[in-house]
Amino acid sequence: MSKLLPILLLVIGLGGGIGAGIMLAPPPEEGDHAEAGEDGAPHKEEGHEEETDEEIDETIPNDFIKISSQFVIPVVERDQLSSLVVVSLSLETKPGMASKVHSFEPKLRDVMLRVLFDHANMGGFRGAFTRSEVLDPLRTSLREEARRYLGSDLIDVLILEITRQDV
Numbered sequence: 001m002s003k004l005l006p007i008l009l010l011v012i013g014l015g016g017g018i019g020a021g022i023m024l025a026p027p028p029e030e031g032d033h034a035e036a037g038e039d040g041a042p043h044k045e046e047g048h049e050e051e052t053d054e055e056i057d058e059t060i061p062n063d064f065i066k067i068s069s070q071f072v073i074p075v076v077e078r079d080q081l082s083s084l085v086v087v088s089l090s091l092e093t094k095p096g097m098a099s100k101v102h103s104f105e106p107k108l109r110d111v112m113l114r115v116l117f118d119h120a121n122m123g124g125f126r127g128a129f130t131r132s133e134v135l136d137p138l139r140t141s142l143r144e145e146a147r148r149y150l151g152s153d154l155i156d157v158l159i160l161e162i163t164r165q166d167v
Helices: 004-024 030-044 098-121 132-153
Strands: 063-066 071-077 080-093 154-166
Touching (some): 004 071, 063 098, 080 132, 132 154
Antiparallel strands (some): 080 154
């Protein structure tokens, strides 16, 4: 029990800090959201040209839907908790997908958490875990699993924040 108390206090402190950060964060600015969507929109939305004669889709930026809460992933080495990884994700979707994403969010969180646990169990969060060759397979796995529920309307899964706290 005495070994569990520091871990419990760490998790409570980490949760309190994350909660305070979320509550005190400034609201996102409208201009930043539109600029980010226009950067990747033209080549991703070329498929719409075949579907409709009127081409208004190129002017509509993609939607970015933040997953409501962060993912906390324990990293276990030699049957002991060695660190905690906190990940914030956002989904880039075609316009008008917000209600579908929110209706599937519990299932999306479940499958994404499975992917993150698998990544942690394979050693993906050890060492220099922010290198692109380590994070790219994780992004790909997250995108493939999310597309099982959202279909081709999901364009990408974005990793907004990732933090590792060693215990």
